[in-house]
Amino acid sequence: MCRGPTFFRKTRSMGEMTGPFRASEAVSNGWVSEHYVRTKCIRLMPDVYMPKGMRLTARRKAMAVATWSRRRLTLCGFSAAAMWGTKWIDDSEQAECISACQLRAPSGVIIRRDRLGPGDVWRERGFPVTSPVRTAFDLGRRLTMSRAVAVVDALYQTRLLRKTELADYADAHPSMRGIRQLRNVIEFSDEGAQSPQETRTRLVILDAGLPRPSTQVTIFDAANRFVAQVDLCWPQWRVVVEYDGDDHLTRRRQAKDMTRVNALGDLGWRVIKVKAELLADPRKRAIVIEQIRGALRQAGAPV
Known part of the structure; x- marks a missing residue:
């Protein structure tokens, strides 16, 4: 299957390259000068160079x-x-x-x-x-x-x-x-996973013997209005697990997250937040797993 033209091309008759290129070919075709290769590029492997700063x-x-x-x-x-x-x-x-x-x-x-x-x-x-x-x-x-x-x-x-x-x-x-x-x-594996951290969280849950969560589930209220799309959840027990990365540290994002969690709580959903440091530390990870297990058990899950 072919999906397009070759990657690099000269940007003008004698100028700069847009990615890795074969120097001998580029110079002989007049795409760049030898001076450009020597002074503006780094060598990646024999006869293959790339512009500096890229x-x-x-x-x-x-x-x-x-x-x-x-x-x-x-x-x-x-x-x-x-x-x-x-x-x-x-x-x-x-x-x-x-x-x-x-x-x-x-x-x-x-x-x-x-x-x-x-x-x-x-x-x-x-x-x-x-x-x-x-x-x-x-x-x-x-x-x-x-x-x-x-x-x-x-x-x-x-x-x-x-x-x-x-x-x-x-x-x-x-x-x-x-x-x-x-x-x-x-x-x-899961076709719905949208980040390595989400995958890691899911694997920790499965390794603990808990039921497999659904991924990227959209939740609506009683009037069929959008409330949230969640990373991992068990819809039948209304339990959500969300991974929070560094992008959740800003005040604006924290306020948005709080509004979202409150809206889910109003609909009877229990939300459990997970961060990288909680997964990395075995003791903290065990606490998170017990929190998830407890939420599922309270909701009637056979765990």
Whole structure:
């Protein structure tokens, strides 16, 4: 599948580049001068440069590898996920690609020897990239459980992957290494999750043996007027769990949150707030879990 033209182009007849580029090609075509390459750019890998001051994201790392390989290698793993527009990928993640032959990897690049089947390779901006389902399949097998669920949840948000599609792909490759973990990743993944923190909160809840919460549920009042969209909840027991990030620290956001929580309370919903430090500390995490368990029990849940 092809989704657009190649990434970099000159911005004028002799000027600046907009991303990773092959210096020899850019100079010979008159896109930039050698002086520009020497003074205005940083070297990423052999013959591949990027303008100084440009953030080296996971996506740009992927483009750099594709440019270095002259589009002969297939981007995979986090590089493929970044190319498909997956959010929340850390810039520190190494670039990954697949080669059918032995190659010496540039610094910071992982070259894998995986076998790819028909339909496993698509093209994004002219670069060969593992398909969204193959990308999720690989990351789900190789990462730790919690990281794997978070990245699979994020891949769902690209709208290029469905949970059923990933499950079917796993069923078609039952002997692949890591397939047992992948099946667990698929089970615990959720197409509604909208942040890694929300995923982490959900996994903590499930690990404690509590019922699986619904995600991104819209709540209306008796007059069918919108009240809130909540991260995690059990509609049958009217219990909500919300993760509060740093963006909730402003006075304006705190006032908005208070109004929202009060409105939910008026409708009989119990709201339990969670923050990163509560999840990170085992003792505090246990207290939060007991608060959730208690709220569910009071509402009639068999916990």
